[in-house]
Amino acid sequence: MLTRTLARLSWVDLILRVFQIIAAIVIVIGIVNVFRSNTYTSNQWATLVFAGLAQGSIYALIALGYTLVYGILLMINFAHGEVYMAGAFSTVFLAGYFSNTGFLQSSPILAIIIMIIFAAAVSTAIALLLERIAYRPLRNAPRLIPLITAIGASFTLQYTFRGLYGAEFKSYPQVPALSGTVNVIGFDVPLVQLVVFFAAVGLMIALYLYVERTKSGKAMRAVSEDKDVARLMGIDIDRVIVTTFALGGALAGAAGVFNGLFRPQGVFFFMGFFPGIKAFTAAVLGGIGNIPGAMIGGLMLGLIESLGPNSIVEGLGIPSANQLKDAIAFSVLVLILIYRPQGIFGERLAEKKA
Amino acid sequence: MSKRLLLVVSLLVFASIILAACGGASLECTDAIGCVEVAPGEPITLAYMLTTTGATAFLGEDSLGGIEIVIADRGEFLGHEIELIGEDSLCSAEGGQTAATKVAANESVVGVIGTNCSGAATAALDTISSAGLTMCSPSNTAPALTDDGPDGTWQPGYFRAAHNDLFQGRIAADFAYDILGARSAATIHDGSPYADQLQSVFAGRFAELGGTVTFQGAVNVGDTDMRPVLTSAAADSPDVLYFPIFEPEGPFIVAQSSEIEGLEDTTLMGADGLLVASFAGNSGANAEGMFLSGPFLSGSAYDDFLAKWADQIGGVPPSGFHAFAADCTNMLLDAIEATAQVGGDGTVLVGQQAVRDAMAATSGFAGLSGNLSCTPTGDCATGEALGVFEITSAEINDGNWPPEAIWTP
Amino acid sequence: MEEKTYTWRDLINYGLLGSVVTLYFGMIGMLELFDERILITPFLSLGDVLLFSGVIGIVFFAVNKFASSLNEAFKVGAVVGAVSAIFPIVLSFIATSELIAEQFVIRDVFVSVTDRLVEIYNFGLEPIVGSLVLIVAFAIVGVLTALFIKTDPKIERPLLMGIVLTLGIGLFSENVTQILGNLPAGIGRSISRLLFTNKALTIVSALIIFLLTAGITYWRMRRPTTGESRGFNFSFEDISNRGLNRAQMIQLAIVAVVLLLLPWMVGSFLSQVLFNVGLFILMGLGLNIVVGYAGLLDLGYVAFFAFGAYTMGILTTATSLNPGLGLNFWTALPFAILIAVMFGIILGVPVLNMRGDYLAIVTLGFGEIIRILALSDWLAPVMGGAQGVLKIAKPVFFGVEMGSPETMYYMVLAGSLLVGFVAIRLRDSRLGRQWMAMREDEDVAEAMGINLVQTKLMAFAIGAAFSGLAGAIFSARVNNIFPHSFNLLISINALSLIIVGGIGSIPGVIIGALVLVGLPELLREFSEYRLLMYGILLIVMMLVRPEGFIPAEIYKRELRADEETETEIEAQVTSS
Structure with missing residues (x-):
């Protein structure tokens, strides 16, 4: 019996291995073709790389929210994309006000910091509300139940904000201080992309240190290891969970403002849906529940999206390569998970998952 | 279906005979496919089927505003109030079909404004048409909808004030080739039937004129990072980049x-999906000098309309199809007004075939979107009403809207 | 009931909560829109109901929590009600204040704060007078609610039923009219003309409905209960496993006749709604096997729906745009299911080693990949790309073209019955027990000798088959398919409905589909707030009944988290 099972398992493994090899060959052929035909200049590649990194750092910030909550509660906070939207959408009005009054032009750094704090506050408030109403009462329910309330909360938040602010598309104002380019290793990179990238990485490092070094970070790790033992050790579980949601919310709010600086257009009630799914993908890619995993997963996803269509798909002679952008991202996810079913870095905050 | 229709018609006839016998008004339905009777004191019901939820909700909101303003303007109509009832038809086939079934089941509906998306219309038409209704769309542009050939999906009772992609794509290509003097062009669509069709008509016409189409690509709805597709388009540094898509993808492009090397000398061109008051401001400084094709929105009538919008609905229209919605509503109401029988007691009898015929006979209707004349298969905007607009810093920084039309075919 | 202590602060907190709710409905524009919808002419609009619903809800909680006596209830109701008026009043003062308007136009940010909204909050009066009226009105409503809760159930129940039914008929007046419209010889039309003027109940008809309902409820409550439960008392299990007794046979026959005649009783729109519900029942039954039985969280279930629909479309389309083969529906149907099954297995293989949430995101990815491919220019020559597949054949059944919702209802009914039967048989089969064992613990199941690969792939394949069937029927009904129809929301909806219905439960799927697919269809007139209500419904449902409407036995036990469940399943598995 056991040998038969094993024989079948290896049969599956064989198929998967063959599948991986084919995929790898296809990817290599595509990349080689593109570079041989010399379609794009190195400047164009550089543009894609830097934009991908900036985009990736925004994904990573949102992904951290998923990962933190997952690490503690083992649940997918499906509405996290809406938490991000709440901050970004609300702050667009403040940003417009700052721009009209000239504050954004006269003291950009202060203005942006206020915007980030405001967005983080709104997002945190929404995240806490979500936790209180939709998740806390169901903490001991089977795991699919909070997933459904999360989906419900996602719809509710989208249409609440649509009702509040309308269905129009808004944009963040241009920040003169951040326009212009900087020369990095011989390439002209838009300043705003660098600022966003480094600010996001800075926030991530701060979060990492918070979780690793501080007392409440230690409590978070303890809760994610074992809730019951943590409670016995005198840790207030509720408080830890609230802190976790607040941290995730604040990072998502900051991500909203960074997104607004980097790519000012397209602020509306539905703006959180796709980034939410992408960030979730990024978190899984890196190993959900794992903080460095979410960062690397986010950056990787940003780069794959930015470089994938032009490098892999186009080389295979497929028309409208860019349409398949998300398909590439998900395919890479599948390929990696086949090889490493727990993501690149595995799960670290908590050990065993169902 | 036809049996049920027959039943409905005969019931209506029966009811009207009874009413005629006791009410004193002597209205008789002689229409080939039936009548809608509006009793005294009851409102005349128009239905809309628009996409009011989801990522395309702005389209529905835009059209709905246009309809509401016209209805408010009209006030009392044939001695009755106009009541607007609505269905969310989403931007999908199944949404269109369900909405259509609901509208068709309501016997008091005299006409339909909708749908926003061509996919919804294709699926809705069967039901709407066999119910004897007349439907006018503010934003369907798919050529198949007004094509009665083997590949077409036209059905009696369908009209639209929006431009058939065949006209608009062609005019955009003519403008790019003749006026801008472009000899190479790249196109980007967003996977909507509208954009896909427009870019393909544009590319076909552009090549026919002697130009080279260097790249035909696409983005996805929901994309925010357009650099990959722009980089692909930039490979051959085209003279013109045509992207007949919507907000928010348009402003992102x-x-x-x-930022993309190779697009420095490329002229940007969009279509009426982007002819929106918020577009220029959202796009920022890069929009300066770009062109949009679309309905000839200008003059005092349109300014009045915008003023009413600000007053009744607030802000500015969120998309570029509100003028078509307003024109559809007016044309439909005109057709009803011209054909309806009004009894002595205020009863109104609307013949359904008569409304269709009157719509089809519309000619030289001076609408917000230009002069409209309908063809037998429902295309009311035949291309003369199109214009090309240039975005200048007045639109971007000072909120001036609409921009000045610089060219009409 | 024990005496509960509370402070003024508690009451004020509750009042503030009610105030936030009332403000929320206004700020998102719901009040203004609902105010136009009259339920009972001329005095009661849906907006009025919504305006007071916050107060009623919060007073309900407060009274249940704090008040033990009638006197207490009176006080709690009045205080909480009056405090609930505070934020709306603040808003109307801000919105009408010229001082603030000079600095900042509130409508530039909050688009729903219109003059009309302020008018609603102020009952069209001057701000100060209006505010007082609002406070008094809320306090009165609070007191009434409190008294209502504290009254004898013998009076409370009939009143409540009367109110709910009257408002319900007012709300669903269009559907009531449609159903009445199917009565012969125009009787229904006359009745609905008597009942409604312009979608709203008249005072007289509202009173009659209220009195009738309340009276009947009161009368039925006074009758001594015989102990025998009324209504249907057979379950799906009875049909499949045991014989039925005479009474059950009769009940079953009635159900069958009603199901057969339903489309002709309710009219075309409600038939269309039933059709949509039926499609989701098909999908729900399939997903129930994957998620409910086998415990594999699949968020990309729409992929198989798409395969079914596209196969049907491509094989039967009549246009020259696509490589349509012009087959008829019945010839194409087996292919549609077969292709779906094939892809169920193909997409199942890569995820064999993945568990839980990794599985969820990968299947979500598969769903998106399929949609993206269907939309892509690359595959457009085959799949139609953005232009979709047009002119798909309508099924012809013994010479009758099934082009109307009424006829297609039978198609989906037949499909549901077939699939429901298969699902029940599968659940009780050896395979079904293997699935459940796997769901409980993969490692243990494997150790028991269950072939995980085969068992998982069977779940994916059968789930895909059901979904493929749904897709094929969908395709034949809409006749034109576009890639946008196959989005993530379908997967989410299917998942939500099986969980709201009660995961693993077959009757639960039916109830879930009726609530989550049927109800939003009936609420179409609230367009943009439909999905908002859907979201709130999902949250409330899960908070109130986390186990779902009709929980499967096994999950019910699990929710109580007792130890027996696991041993029992293991026993089941080993015995098979």
Whole structure:
């Protein structure tokens, strides 16, 4: 019996291995073709790389929210994309006000910091509300139940904000201080992309240190290891969970403002849906529940999206390569998970998952 | 279906005979496919089927505003109030079909404004048409909808004030080739039937004129990073980049195009999906000098309309199809007004075939979107009402809207 | 009931909560829109109901929590009600204040704060007078609610039923009219003309409905209960496993006749709604096997729906745009299911080693990949790309073209019955027990000798088959398919409905589909707030009944988290 099972398992493994090899060959052929035909200049590649990194750092910030909550509660906070939207959408009005009054032009750094704090506050408030109403009462329910309330909360938040602010598309104002380019290793990179990238990485490092070094970070790790033992050790579980949601919310709010600086257009009630799914993908890619995993997963996803269509798909002679952008991202996810079913870095905050 | 229709018709006839016998008004339905009777004191019911939820909700909101303003303007109509009832038809086939079934089941509906998306219309038409209704769309542009050939999906009772992609794509290509003097062009669509069709008509016409189409690509709805597709388009440095898509993807393309090496001398062109008051401001400085094709929105009538919008609905229209919605509503109401029988007691009898015929006979209707004349298969905007607009810093920084039309075919 | 202590602060907190709710409905524009919808002419609009619903809800909680006596209830109701008026009043003062308007136009940010909204909050009066009226009105409503809760159930129940039914008929007046419209010889039309003027109940008809309902409820409550439960008392299990007794046979026959005649009783729109519900029942039954039985969280279930629909479309389309083969529906149907099954297995293989949430995101990815491919220019020559597949054949059944919702209802009914039967048989089969064992613990199941690969792939394949069938029927009904129809929301909806219905439960799927697919269809007139209500419904449902409407036995036990469940399943598995 056991040998038969094993024989079948290896049969599956064989198929998967063959599948991986084919995929790898296809990817290599595509990349080689593109570079041989010399379609794009190195400047164009550089543009894609830097934009991908900036985009990736925004994904990573949102992904951290998923990962933190997952690490503690083992649940997918499906509405996290809406938490991000709440901050970004609300702050667009403040940003417009700052721009009209000239504050954004006269003291950009202060203005942006206020915007980030405001967005983080709104997002945190929404995240806490979500936790209180939709998740806390169901903490001991089977795991699919909070997933459904999360989906419900996602719809509710989208249409609440649509009702509040309308269905129009808004944009963040241009920040003169951040326009212009900087020369990095011989390439002209838009300043705003660098600022966003480094600010996001800075926030991530701060979060990492918070979780690793501080007392409440230690409590978070303890809760994610074992809730019951943590409670016995005198840790207030509720408080830890609230802190976790607040941290995730604040990072998502900051991500909203960074997104607004980097790519000012397209602020509306539905703006959180796709980034939410992408960030979730990024978190899984890196190993959900794992903080460095979410960062690397986010950056990787940003780069794959930015470089994938032009490098892999186009080389295979497929028309409208860019349409398949998300398909590439998900395919890479599948390929990696086949090889490493727990993501690149595995799960670290908590050990065993169902 | 036809049996049920027959039943409905005969019931109506029966009811009207009874009413005629006791009410004193002597209205008789002689229409080939039936009548809608509006009793005294009851409102005349128009239905809309628009996409009011989801990522395309702005389209529905835009059209709905246009309809509401016209209805408010009209006030009392044939001695009755106009009641607007609505269905969310989403931007999908199944949404269109369900909405259509609901509208068709309501016997008091005299006409339909909708749908926003061509996919919804294709699925809705069967039901709407066999119910004897007349439907006018503010934003369907798919050529198949007004094509009665083997590949077409036209059905009696369908009209639209929006431009058939065949006209608009062609005019955009003519403008790019003749006026801008472009000899190479790249196109980007967003996977909507509208954009896909427009870019393909544009590319076909552009090549026919002697130009080279260097790249035909696409983005996805929901994309925010347009650099990959712009980089692909930039490979051959085209003279013109045509992207007949919507917000928010359109502004992303405009804003990000300046970062891409190879697009420095490329002229940007969009279509009526982007002819929106918020577009220029959202796109920022890069939009300066770009062109949009679309309905000839200008003059005092349109300014009045915008003023009413600000007053009744607030803000500015969120998309570029509100003028078509307003024109559809007016044309439909005109057709009803011209054909309806009004009894002595105020009863109104609307013949359904008569409304269709009157719609089809519309000619030289001076609408917000230009002069409209309907063809037998429902195309009311035949291309003369199109214009090309140039975005200048007045639109971007000072909120001036609509921009000045610089060319009409 | 024990005496509960509370402070003024508690009451004020509750009042503030009610105030936030009332403000929320206004700020998102719901009040203004609902105010136009009259339920009972001329005095009661849906907006009025919504305006007071916050107060009623919060007073309900407060009274249940704090008040033990009638006197207490009176006080709690009045205080909480009056405090609930505070934020709306603040808003109307801000919105009408010229001082603030000079600095900042509130409508530039909050688009729903219109003059009309302020008018609603102020009952069209001057701000100060209006505010007082609002406070008094809320306090009165609070007191009434409190008294209502504290009254004898013998009076409370009939009143409540009367109110709910009257408002319900007012709300669903269009559907009531449609159903009445199917009565012969125009009787229904006359009745609905008597009942409604312009979608709203008249005072007289509202009173009659209220009195009738309340009276009947009161009368039925006074009758001594015989102990025998009324209504249907057979379950799906009875049909499949045991014989039925005479009474059950009769009940079953009635159900069958009603199901057969339903489309002709309710009219075309409600038939269309039933059709949509039926499609989701098909999908729900399939997903129930994957998620409910086998415990594999699949968020990309729409992929198989798409395969079914596209196969049907491509094989039967009549246009020259696509490589349509012009087959008829019945010839194409087996292919549609077969292709779906094939892809169920193909997409199942890569995820064999993945568990839980990794599985969820990968299947979500598969769903998106399929949609993206269907939309892509690359595959457009085959799949139609953005232009979709047009002119798909309508099924012809013994010479009758099934082009109307009424006829297609039978198609989906037949499909549901077939699939429901298969699902029940599968659940009780050896395979079904293997699935459940796997769901409980994969490692243990494997150790028991269950072939995980085969068992998982069977779940994916059968789930895909059901979904493929749904897709094929969908395709034949809409006749034109576009890639946008196959989005993530379908997967989410299917998942939500099986969980709201009660995971693993077959009757639960039916109830879930009726609530989550049927109800939003009936609420179409609230367009943009439909999905908002859907979201709130999902949250409330899960908070109130986390186990779902009709929980499967096994999950019910699990929710109580007792130890027996696991041993029992293991026993089941080993015995098979």
